[in-house]
Amino acid sequence: MSALKRKDAPGGDRPAKTAKKTKDAPAKDAKPKGDRPAKSVSSVLKDEEPMFPRGGGSVLTPLEQKQIHMEAKADAMREDEFTTSKKGTKAKKQIKAKVSKGKGDKKGAQDEEDSVKVESLSFKKLVKGSLVLGQISRINALDLEVTLPNNLIGHVSIVAISEQLTQKLEHVANEDKQNEDEEEENDSDVDLQSIFTIGQYVRVYVVSTMDDSAGGKGRRKIELSLRPTEANTGMGWDELVNNVSVMASVISVEDHGCVMDLGISKTRAFLPKKEIPSTISEERLQPGAVFLCSVNSKGGKIVQLSLLEKRLNNPKAYPEDATTINAFLPGTTADVLVTNTDRRGLAGKVMGSLDVTADVIHSGVGPEGTDLDSTYKIGSKVKARVICTFPSAKEPKLGISLLPHITSMGRKLPTKSTKLPTEVLPISSLIEKCTVRHVEGEIGLFVDVGVPGFSGFVHISRVKDGKVDALYETSGAFKTGSEHKGRVVGYNEVDGIFLVSFQKSVLEQPFIRMDDVPIGAVVTCEVEKLVITEEGVSGLILKLAEGITGLVPERHLSDVRLQHPEKKFREGMKVKARVLSTNPSRKRMRLTMKKTLVNSDAPVVKDYNEISVGMQAPGTIVKLQNNGAFIQFYGSIRGYLPVSEMSEAYIRDPHEHFRVGQVVSVHVLEVDPEAKRLVVSCKDPAAFGLDKQEAMKKLKVGHFVNAKVTQKSEDQLYLELADSGLKAVLPVGHLLDKSLSKCEFKLKRINVGQAMSELLVIDMDEKRRAIILSQKPSLVEAAKQGKLLTSFDEVQEGAVVPGYVRHITLTAVFVQFGGMLNALLPKSRLPAETHALADFGMHKHQSLEVKVVSTIPDMQRILVAPADASIETPERKGKEKVAPQDNLSEGSIIKVKVRSIKETQMNVFVVDSTVQGRIDVSQCFDTWEEIDNPKEPLAKFHRGQTLKAKVIGVHDAKDHRFLPFSHRSAHSVLELTVKGSHLAEAGPVEPLALGQVKPGDQQIAFVNNVTAQYLWVNISPNVRGRISIMEVSDDVSQLDDLSANFPVGSALKAKVTAVDASNNRLDLSARSNTTAPAVTWSTLKKNMIMAGRITKVNDRQILVKLSDEVSGPVHLPDMKDDFKDVNTTQYNKNDIVRVSVVEVDASNKRLRLSVRPSRIMSSTLPVVDKEITDFSQITPGDVIRGFVKNVADKGVFVLLGGQVTGFVKISNLSDRFLKNWKDEFQIDQLVKTRVLSVDPVTKQLELTLKNSVVDQENYVAPKTLNDFKKGQVVTGKVRKVEDFGAFIGIDNSANVSGLCHRSQMADKPVDDAAKLYKEGDVVKALILDIDLKKRRINFGLKPSLFDEDDTDMDEGAALDDEDEDNEDEVDDEDEDDSDVEMDDGGAILKIVAAGETDSEDEEDEDEDDEDESDDDEVRAGGLGAGKKSAWAADAFAESGSEDEGESQPTEVKPKKRKGTEIEVDRTADLDTNGPQTAFDHERLCLIEPNSSERWIQYMAFQMQVSELSKAREVAEKAIRTIDMTEEAEKLAVWGAYLNLEIVYGSKETVEEVFKRACQVNDEQEVYERLASMYIQSDRLKDADALFEAMVKKFGAKSPNVWYNYAHFLHVTRADPARARALLPRATQQLPKMHHQNIISRLAALEFRSPNGNPEQGRTMFEGLLAAYPKKGDLWSQLLDLEGDDETAVRDVFERRTRVKGLKPKQAESWFRRWAAWEEKRDPKGKDKIMAKANAWVVAHKAKKAAAEAAAAEEDEEMGE
Secondary structure (H helix, E strand, O other), X not given: OHHHOOOOOOOOOOOOOOOOOOOOOOOOOOOOOOOOOOOOHHHHHHHOOOOOOOOOOOOOOHHHHHHHHXXXXXXXXXXXXXXXXXXXXXXXXXXHHHHHOOOOHHHHHHHHHHOOOOOOOOOOOOOOOOEEEEEEEEEOOOEEEXXXXXXXXXXXXXXXXXXXXXXXXXXXXXXXXXXXXXXXXXXXXXXXXXXOOOOOEEEEEEEEEEEOOEOOEOOEEEEEEOOHHHHOOOOOHHHOOOOOEEEEEEEEEEOOEEEEEOOOOOOEEEEEHHHOOOOOOHHHOOOOOEEEEEEEEEEOOEEEEEOOHHHHOOOOOOOOOOOOHHHOOOOOEEEEEEEEEEOOEEEEEEOOOEEEEEOOOOOOHHHHOOOHHHHOOOOOEEEEEEEEEOOOOOOOEEEEEOOHHHHOOOOOOOOOOOOOHHHHOOOOOEEEEEEEEEEEOOOEEEEEOOOOOOEEEEEHHHOOOOOOOOOOOOOOOOOOOOEEEEEEEEEEOOOOEEEEEOOHHHHHOOOOOHHHOOOOOEEEEEEEEEEEEOOEEEEEEEEEEOOEEEEEEHHHOOXXXXXXHHHHOOOOOEEEEEEEEEEHHHOEEEEEOOHHHHOOOOOOOOOHHHOOOOOEEEEEEEEEEOOEEEEEOOOOOEEEEEHHHOOOOOOOOHHHOOOXXXXXXXXXXXXXXXXXXXXXXXXXXXXXXXXXXXXXXXXXXXXXXEEEEEEEOOOEEEEEEOOOOOEEEEEHHHOOOOOHHHHHHHHHHOOOOOEEEEEEEEEEEOOOOEEEEEOOHHHHHHHHHOOOOOOHHHOOOOOEEEEEXXXXXXXXXXXXXXXXXXXXXXXXXXOHHHOOOHHHHOXXXXXXXXXXXXXXXXXXXXXXXXOOOOOOOHXXXXXXXXXXXXXXXXXXXXXXXXXXXXXXXXXXXXXXXXXXXEEEHHHOOOOHHHOOOOOOHHHHOOOOOEEEEEEEEEEEOOOOEEEOHHHOOOOOXXXXXXXXXXXXXXXXXXXXXXXXOOOOOEEEEEEEEEOOOEEEEEEEOOEEEEEEHHHOOOOHHHHOOHHHHOOOOOEEEEEEEEEEOOOOEEEEEOOOOOOOOOOOOOOOOOOOEEEEEEEEEOOOEEEEEOOOOOEEEEEHHHOOOOHHHOOHHHOOOOOEEEEEEEEEEOOOOEEEEEOOXXXXXXXXXXXXXXXXXXXXXXOOOOEEEEEEEEEEOOEEEEEEEOOEEEEEEHHHOOOOOOOOHHHHOOOOOEEEEEEEEEEOOOOEEEEEOOHHHHOOOOOOOOEOHHHOOOOOEEEEEEEEEEOOEEEEEEOOEOOEEEEEEHHHOOOOOOOOHHHOOOOOOEEEEEEEEEEOOOOEEEEEOOHHHOOOOOOOEOOOOOOOOOOOOOOOOOOHHHHHHHOOOOOOOOOOOEEOOOOOOOOOOHHHOOOOOHHHHHHHHHHHOOXXXXXXXXXXXXXXXOOOOOOOOOOOOOOOOOOOOOOOOOOOOOOOHHHHHOOOOHHHHHHHHHHOOOOHHHHHHHHHHHHHOOOHHHHHHHHHHHHHHOOOOOHHHHHHHHHHHHHHHHHHOOHHHHHHHHHHHHHHOOHHHHHHHHXXXXXXXXXXXXXXXXXXXXXXXXXOOOHHHHHHHHHHHHHHOOOHHHHHHHHHHHHHHOOHHHHHHHHHHHHHHHHHOOOOOHHHHHHHHHHHHHHOOOOHHHHHHHHHHHOOOHHHHHHHHHHHHOOOOOOHXXXXXXXXXXXXXXXXXXXXXXXXXXXXXXXXXXXXXXXXXXXXXXXXXXXXXXXX
């Protein structure tokens, strides 16, 4: 069935045919050479790719490959003989068997012919476009590793996952460009780990394959894609039937599921939440995520998907309703009819025609030892899952799998175990006994690995280290049942097979893969390569084992820097190294050869959790700073070495003592595994002996010590304690209590070696052995008196204590006491006059005396204030608040006075007391009737009012929460109530709690906060709820401004709708009719008006949510009654709007909403653009406005309203020629159209945008079929002429055409119609017959049919009318509706609907008789059957010039008529109608052979009919024809030729035409034209390269090329930096006479370019004016460029008047120009300028007179 054949993969080359496999052992013929067997197994293996390639490499050694090439011809001959003989034997056996059953040998031969070869997926069979089922095996930061069948592995780049994920990456990259150079490229923004899981099944599309193998070694790379547009290749709407698997990416996550992208045109998909299993977390359902889904159902254009295992993983769920083979893509279950089984696999058919095969692996023969003949009977059916496609096969063929874990889409696990296979048998494990179970002679061995349910595979290249030609089941060392020692080298998740090697070298190999190499291990390696850069040797590549290499950076080659590493290391030498770190996902390993690290016995630090304080280990300095260094250990462990811990001695600059790459021995001071923080020290722990350790333990903060100065720096003293020898530091700020300058003065007077006494230990860190001393008199005195605070327990509120400034921020000062005890001094506590000072007028270490204001024991925080500030002490507060007469308790009734009234509370105080309290607004009213003003409920109270209140608890002012009375403290505010019911109730009362609230309860709610989606309300001091914006009010108008209509504090009558105590959530409703059912699809009715909330706003529509279930869009035509006022930006997300239901389709869940004022407010409002809901509302000739819905290749679709969309063909887009017509239209653009035709049956609507038609007042719509009647006389044009008759198109009709049979052409018999008429002839015809049902018409042209005074002609018909408008193909689906049939001798009436045109294929068909010819003509001639008819986006396209009938690819030459018929010259008609056919264009070109315009029109005509080759022929003919003296005309044709190749040709054709054009034209002008074309075609890279070539070629003589290049870079490329860099190059190449020109033009470009810098331009002009001050054109140019900057313009005017040597005439012109400019701005300005002009004239005359006097005096002296 040819119709079922799939197309070859795009871009994929067909691989070589594979050799025929046989079951018999190799023939034992004589060996042709050496030890080579008779049958070249190697040759077979070379042609047929092995199923399990060894790590992607070839199975042959270089020597074997060379030998094979030398003997290729002999091998091929032997294989052909061998294959033929075996095939013949097999055929004879089959024939014999069939004869014995009573069947003929013909049937047997046919079966042999039809047998399908079992194919295995291999690297060679993977071509671009292959689709394969795989499993994700590794998730990296920037790609995915996918395991494919037959031990293949591919990779999916992060940008090949989905379009949505790629857009997200681009968005992140644009927002965070400063991080572009970081090593990890935004991996924190897109985490593939959160989107995918290991073991997830996916269908992948092969993007490319690359074989890097050379000489049998190397890697093979397979690039894959998950994008649905590629992974669903070949699928369309018809293939989306139930149980078909599709790849879908998440577009957005909605309330009820996910909107999915299938990559299939005009198809939308949705994944409901109920179809998502619980095993998939919500985190994975994010935009850009990709899943393999199953089609659940489809309706309209929406496909419902499912991820449930019962659908996706069920082997019995197969697409029963599939109609095409394209539905069976990898991942889909198929019902396979078994047609053949053999030892290599199983073959079958799907849908009776599609071949499928299961190879030795996936049929179960190899891994499970399945007997196919007994398990799968020929003719039986079996369920299998498709795993791959073979695009390069001659006939469509699929690969399937019968393995249980593939058919159920699960992961294969060991029998009776939940562990993964690699956990039971890890890779690199040694297997002492592997038993051979099955032998594939040319491929390898299937072995038992000791894991229940699993087998292993040993490739023939891994059986032993030497070469193995073939394996045999019954003989040899590797026969069935033999046992061997093996090693696991891999595991394939899809195949469920362990990969094993018997090679001795592998068994002895220390590591199999990089994952096996432990960090910190000392390894013996081989130098594989020296890494050479510009700086020299930058590192070594060391080989640890086969396929495992690592890098030794230059700094790790040795402990000292090597001057000539290349002399010490050479390739192949053995070296010892230690592993620093590994990154298996990136295949990277870092090693070191530093002896201090390699030979170190210190523990390997590779995990923060393994590190303990005091541990000593070596590390490498990787970064040096002024304050410390970063130390790198093993793995990713890094530590920080402070400068204070680098040495016992003082280090001023670490760079003087350390270098990057140096190994240092450090010990750990601090470690925090969670924060991954590590602090180390280089100080020798041994130097800090037991005596010093004991002295450090005895020393406490507050002790006094004596010390000796050992060192002195600018800001501190280094001392050694007298008795213990401990080191200490005395900061300069701790010398005195006075200013910093006085402390520095004292520091200068202290000398090294000086003894200092009575030094106070103010701080110390025992771990770091750091001691800080102080000599501040205030601290020393406080320590002596025992007032120095050293612990939190010593702090008392109200105490005045000394301290010093530790740190200053913008909002507070941190005060330190003894030890690490700190306090906060807020800015608010400081004097107001210090707030404006820098650091509040303080400095670090400044002495302060502060008063403790309060403490927080739990957090050990202290709040202080300056000691001289007046602060109410806690003791005094306590005496006032907790006085004996304050016997308040819960339930106490007290009198309070209102101090202030807020929106939601009243602040009060107890009468005759200072106790503060508050009354929440919810505790003021018992009933709604008590509230006088709901917007201001507390307005009935006033300040100073005395109220009776009851204590119900306390209020935590800090956290704004209600607390029980038992939590009362000195700072608590009483929570009170004034409700009458509470006051009347005896004893304590408790406010309403959330547990007491039930759904349905009526409550008075008070607004506490207003957000975009909710009103947050309080119904008691400790119960807060929310009211959805849709539940706030029945009056939708009040929802427009929530803050104004429901201010904070306002009251609402609300009803409880839901209570969620576990999440502390309460939902209420303030609508009066809360019992009314929610809006559902069943309750929606047409013309209903309701409120909704906007959930999404974009340029095309707004999405309005009516309820949790129902949402609908408001499209552009439904927004305003006047389309010019439509603007979606006036709506905001979460706005509440009133909408009207225009259309509702509950079954398909489609809804059309409108916010037109005429619908939701009043139907009497004026409507400029009527609402359109059906095609019946539109009639031909109507002028309607609409919005561009889509810009297609064949025209523009215009949305008029709802589902009513019209189509505008390219020819009807404009009256003028539009070269790049797509650039003229944008989606959502408002356009004004006129209706040309309407077909309510097919719902097709044709429009025009031509102004000449749209704005025509007396427009008459083209006539349709129903407008004509039998016997009517019409005029028309001959559209096509055949031997049997002529096709005629009726003038002024909707492309109505029919046929006049040759018997009706003349009164005498006509043998050849082409002798009477030719294409384009204007004729008058009589309608002989019309059949409306069959849609056909017969014409007659006989002269006897017409009377001289015939009055039945169609009105307005004329012989010289223009042709009807062209019709382009729109939709191929409509062709059947417009095709009509035709009987012998009849004619057809054809209405070319939208999307139809004449075919171009008639001439290729040979008709046997008239009937057959007529019928063929009906189907091909003009009914849109052709494929080239709709030709859009043409650079030469013109609007509707040629006739529909001009569709023949070759020109039909008119034949001369016999007899004395007069040949009518119709050339004059071309002036009226323009050229309509190729013949017309030829005639015009003959008349005006030197007119480039004629030739270019001819080229454009050929492009209109998709004849690219003919357009080229016309261009070549024009070049040859135009006279060589007409250079401009010839150049114009060359330009059109170039443009043609740019748009439709290739890079090579453009280059060829360009070179030819340069040879015969002005070369520079050709370059410039090509650059202009590149820019117009948006090929900016090509334009850039061309400009660069131009400046090299013409830059030495033409300033224009430099200016054009600069303009291109400035304006088009927005790269002014490169443009400015052209100036030095230009001035270097151009002669000096051009320097002023190019500099001034580039300076002007700085002013005019949107990316220019006017200041840069002014600077360039300043240089020019300094060099050429008298150049008036420069001054004028600068003046024009300054534009509207009046100050700058006046400055230019003024400066030129001061130029020396300015001539009077020049000055006069300049001043007059200046005066005119000033007069425009101020009438008095002219007078000022004229005064300046007069002054200049006077000065000039005086100067001239002085010069003349001086000259006269000089003459007199000379005369004397």
